[in-house]
Amino acid sequence: MRLLKLVPDDTNVDFLRWRGFALIVSGLLLAASIFLISTRGLNYGVDFAGGQMMRVEFQQPPQLDRLRGDLNRLDLGDANVQEFGNDRTILIRMPLPEGGEEGANRAAATVRQAIGQAYPGANFLSVDTVSGKVSEELVRAGALALLLAAIGISLYIWIRFEWQFGVGALFSLFHDVTIMLGFFSLTQLEFDLNVIAALLTLIGYSLNDTIVVYDRIRENLRKYRKMEIGPLLNLSANETLSRTIATNVAMMLALGALFLLGPNVIYSFTLALFISVIIGTYSTIYVAAPWLVWLKVTSDSFLPSGGASSAAERIGGKPRNESYDGAKV
Structure with missing residues (x-):
């Protein structure tokens, strides 16, 4: 019985080709979100406004x-x-x-x-x-939860990988949360504790996707020592594309059912999660990964002192006399 493959093994999408355009789009979205938050504010629900x-x-x-x-x-x-x-x-x-x-x-x-x-x-x-006092405490607690979650996960990536990966992950989180807050400021949907839960889910989902891609990037940095960083990032994104699509489809099906059939009381929560899937996937490829290019990461950046064995050397493509299943994630 043949297994269903969502992405062919030889898929080679040039994601990084559009990183300059994506940088402009992200910059405009961030600027617009910060402007909306500072001028229109958020439509706080009873949880936060009292x-x-x-x-x-x-x-x-x-x-x-x-x-x-x-x-x-x-x-x-x-x-x-x-x-x-x-x-x-x-x-x-x-x-x-x-x-x-x-x-x-x-x-x-x-x-x-x-x-x-x-x-x-x-x-x-x-x-x-x-009361007003309780609502102020909820605002502080919600903001602190978002901040600590972002910093904690970024520190984990910093320790688990290298500092360049931590910087990329932290900026990706800032990008995702700011744009989501800008969306709620623009639409004036009610912002309550349910939305805080959705934002925390966004942080976890986005970082989960980022960690998967980062882990493949680090693995490929060790395998393909002479490959340029741009093609290597594209290779890593394509190798994890099957996993990304499968996860996103499963999430969209569940959220679509909640969005169409769920009660109105969780409308904001469901919509926030739905948008989070899109933003989190986009930021992994076009925010977190390009940061490694801008921070001058190369295949030699993380070589251990004393050099590496010749067996680990690669020539920028598939290793000779070896097969590599790029569909595995």
């Missing part, structure tokens, strides 16, 4: 526009309503009222009374209040 979140089950599916209008007439701030799991369960988000805990209790009682009169039989399943 406020009240109520989950209400209605007897009949309510009209969301009418419900939103009824809540806004209470003068408690702009209400955000959305379906939660089904069309009869509604998630209501309200701004944090003044007056601390007493003010929050009064606001919740007012909402209960208004909904009870307008929608008989409505049942409040939960009422959660996030």
